[in-house]
Structures are given as structure tokens and as C-alpha cells.
Amino acid sequence: MSTALPPFPPAAHEALGDAQLRANLHRATHTIRDKRSRVVAEVADWEELRDAGRAIKTDVLAHLDTYLTAFERAVSDAGGHVHWAADAAEANRHVLEVARAHGVSELVKVKSLTTDEIGLNAALEAGGVHAVETDLAELILQLDGDWSSHILVPAIHRNRTEIRDLFARTIASPSLSEDPRELAEASRVYLREKFLHAQMAVSGANFGVAETGTVCVVESEGNGRMCTTLPPVLVTILGIEKLVPTFADLEVFLQLLPRSSTGERMNPYTSLWTGVTPGDGPAEFHVILLDAGRTRVLADEVGRQALHCIRCSACLNVCPVYSRTGGHAYGSIYPGPIGAILTPQLHGIEHAPTLPFASSLCGACYEVCPVKINIPEVLLHLRAKAVQAGGDPGEASAMKGARWLFGGRRRFAAAERFGRIAQRPLVRSGMLRRLPGPLGAWTRTRDMRPLASESFREWWRRRQ
């Protein structure tokens, strides 16, 4: 991945102008936010669970080489095949090779961010293999040629009317109603057919257990389980950071994840499988261990905590920026606060220099993160890297000037006195209505309070 992503501010500008999008997003993010707060409040040792989650992930990343080889061995011992992929192209090639080996021209897919990250569907299509998304929201997006705007609810930006119209146009009869049950039934009828005929499935994974070689997929609909149990061939693509050391460690994450993501105490379907079991489930199982920039993230002492992420999306739902702009503005499959720190690290800061600035640093993301990723800390770290990688020269000299000004009491006081005079022609009824240069971005929508006629220091001196 080495192409530059579109900058955030203009993309956000466009999204913010879409009133329907903003209404859809506001309703959805606030509903999930409230559900999450309620179910998290029920857990007395929630903070200890978060600490445990962070500790396990820190350990995994510190000994990743050991855990990966243990996982590889355990999968092989259980009859699975392990492949390594340094980048997206290599991972896609592995999947295509398995499909070709079995003469498969259509396969079914479990909802998977990792496969979206590597652009698997397009790569398969180019190789003559059609991938059918079976997660309801992913199916909606696929049918419409749209793409995900949320980690957990990819079609969060669409509402029921839009989905009815789409289904009526593609997979159901034109008389379809907006009743959610009817909409779900339409997708069910369409997907059952696909499940029953598929000869191959592809999944991502929430967790891989190093000790046992077990793969874990957490979902709500049960369509994922159809994919992982019905077709005779199953390929799982696993980001190398998704490992946990032991089966018992799942206890921590299976509590943290559903409460943080859907706001449920427990998710409806948790599928766990280890290699192959004769007579039960797929007869052939492959797992592809994907790097695609992860080892580079791992090398950064501050930034590596982004690899703790369990893709719950709690940070998206509480983010005041995401909940207004939606996910597409971030230009990546990983939007929101986690995307703002993960995308620039996976792609290289030079390809996404505006993303670390797409945050007001309010800290709501850090507060809800189930594995305590200090997102504001990483954002600041990446901002410094973006500036070093060659930021805005005008801004850099302004910042140097400000540093000089703030570095001396007398010159700061002189600047205040000068400012009071210089601002006079701009003050209208006690406020600055229009500012020059880059500050004009402020006064497009806001007034600015002028410098006070007396500074605190001057006032203090006068009282003594």
C-alpha cells in the first residue's frame, strides 16, 4: 500500500454537507453509545478487565515471534495449512491459489476488515473468482458498489429506505416494504442459496490462540458460522497482531469485545475452530498470517499500541468527529480515532499526513477503549512525525515565531500591546468578525473575542 490517501478536511467538508448522512450517523452512534455505557456499567471489574486486555496484548507484541511460530505449529498439528504474507498482494495470491486449486469461481465471505484492508474482493474478481459478502451490511454495500464507513456496522451511513430501494432493485421484488423483518428475509433468501452452493469460504478472525491454533470469529448474524461450517474449503486471513497466548485469555476479550462493540453482554455467535475435524465442518483449512505494515508499526515504541486494537469500534461511536463526518472522510477501511492512528502507520505517515490531525484530542476514545490504547498520545506522536516528514512551511515558521514570542515576558507583553492596536480596525460591536490569512477559517463561522484591554499581569500590578 503506497498510494496517498485523499486529505481529510475536504472529504469531511463534503460529508458534513449531507444532512441525511449526518442524521443517520447521529442516531446510530448515539444509540450504540448509550447501550455500551449501560452494559459496561454492569461490570464491577471493568477497569481491571481493560488492564488485563492491555497487558495481554502488550505481552503478545513483545513476544510476537514466539507466539506466531507456536500458532503455526499448532495449526499444522491440527491438520491446517499455514501461509505467510508480507503484504496484501501476497495474501491475495494465496487465496486465489486455493480457489484455483479447487476450481472455485464463486466463494462466500465472513465479514472481515482485514480482507477489505488488502482489497481481496477486487483481487479475486481480477482472477476470475467472485466473492459474495454474507454479512448483511457488507452485502448491502457490495450490491450498491459502496464501501464500509464503520468497523462494526459498515452501512451505518445508510437508512432503511435506502436499503429497501437497493434490495428492490437487486435481490428482491419491487414491492418489498420497509419492514426490517421483510428486509432481513429478502437477504436471507438470497444468502441461503449462496451458502448451500458455496465450495469455499473466506474469513478474517477476531483472535488466534497461539497455544492451541484455534481461530475465533465473533459475530451477530450467524452468517459467519454458515461460511465457516458449510463449504468444504475455508481460508482465514489473520493479521499477525490478532494472537492471544492461551485459550484462557479469550475469557478477557470475549467480555470486553461485545460490550464495547454492540453494547451486548454477549454476542450471539462465537465460532471457534482448530484445524480440521473429519466429518465436521470444512475438510480443508488454510490460515494466512498477514503482515502488511504491522511489523513496521511494531517497531514504533509509542505507535505500536495501535496493534492492541480488537476492532470493537467503541472509539468511533463516541468520537465527536467521526459521529459527524462518518467513516468515508477518513479514506480508509479503518476510520475514526483508531483509523487516524492505524492508517498512517500501516500506509506510512507521508501517505496520510492529515489523519492524525482529524481529532480535537478530546480523549473520549481513550476513555472507552477496552484495551486502553492511548489514542491521543499516539495522535500527538504522529503529528510530530507528519511535521518532520515535511509539513506546511508557513505554519512551521509561524510556530517558530510563536515559540520565540512565548519565550520572553517582555516581548510577549509588547506583542499584546501591539495586537491591541492592530486589531482596532477589525473590531465590530466588541468582536472580531473577520480575520486575515489562515485565521479566516475561524471567522467563517465564528466571531473572535479581541485581546483584552488589560492583561492579567497589568491588572495584578495595578492592584498591588
Add this chain to the structure above:
Amino acid sequence: MHLNSGYRAEADELGARFMRVFDGHDVIVSPSSSCVGTMRELHPDLHGRLFEFSELLVQRLGVTDVGAHFPERVVYHPTCHSLRVTAVGEAPLALLRAVDGLELLELDEASECCGFGGTFAIKNSDTSSVMVADKCAAIVASGASVVTALDSSCLLQIGGRLSREDAGVRTMHLAEILAQTAAGADAG
């Protein structure tokens, strides 16, 4: 500002200057929770020595009633950094509740960011503007005549928007409210 915008070296220099300027002082107070939080993160040894204004009064000095009189309907905006970085807790609310004549109102979605965020307000002006418009709508809906907070920066953003909307709600820093007495503002 420098740290927020990615100018770490400049931020460190100014932080070092802060330490020199205040060297030898037992207690340091600042009317900005964001500045206090940042300095404590840069220099953890400032814990117990550098206080945000309301923290100093309530936690260090044990004062909640400063004898202020302010007969207005007031709403308190908990700024992100006072809430999550500096973690001032109930201190500002305790101070406001003790002000004679002051009616403290509830703010809907109070903990939502106002959209200031330092240079975010300029670099992502469109997003920042939508955030502050929503914040101001909640402030106006509360029925308050005054909105207060612990950060002048956030009040600059909120006040700038309220002024542009001609909303008829004033912004005041908590310290300004506490300086009001029955005889008028105690501005010296």
C-alpha cells in the same frame, strides 16, 4: 499549541522555560485545565504542585464558598481536558453551587467536545464548526444566560459561535463568576 500541532521540540523548550520560571515556588495555579494537564504530562513531578484554579480552591485550600453573588442562570461545560486529562472532578460544580443567587442548569450531552482542539479549529474548521454549533444549541436549549468552563480556549470557541448566532448567552470563565459580589464585579 506547539505540542498539539506536532512541534514537539518547541513545546519541550517552552516546557523547560516554564520549569525555570516557576522554580522555587511551592504552588503554581493556572486558570486553564488544558495547560495544567499538558504540563503535568510533560513534567510528572508537577503533580501536587501545579493546580488548576478550581482544584486549588477545593482540593488544596478546602474552600467551596468564596462569598460570590451572581443571580444568573448558569450552565457548566465540562471541557474535555478538565474532565479527562486534568480530572478536576466535582470541584467546579461545588464552587458554582455555593455561589449565592446562581441557578445551575443541566447541559445536554455535556461531555461532548466543543470542537476547539487548538489548531484543529483552523485545520478542520468545517468539522470544528459543526461541533460548536451543536454545543451552542445545547447551551441555548438549557435556558442559561451564562455558560462557564475552566478553559478560556473552549470559551473562545463557544463564545465566538454564540456571538455569531446572536444567541444572547454570555461566556464567563469560572474565575470571573467567583469574582462577582453583591457589590458588583470585584475587578479591582
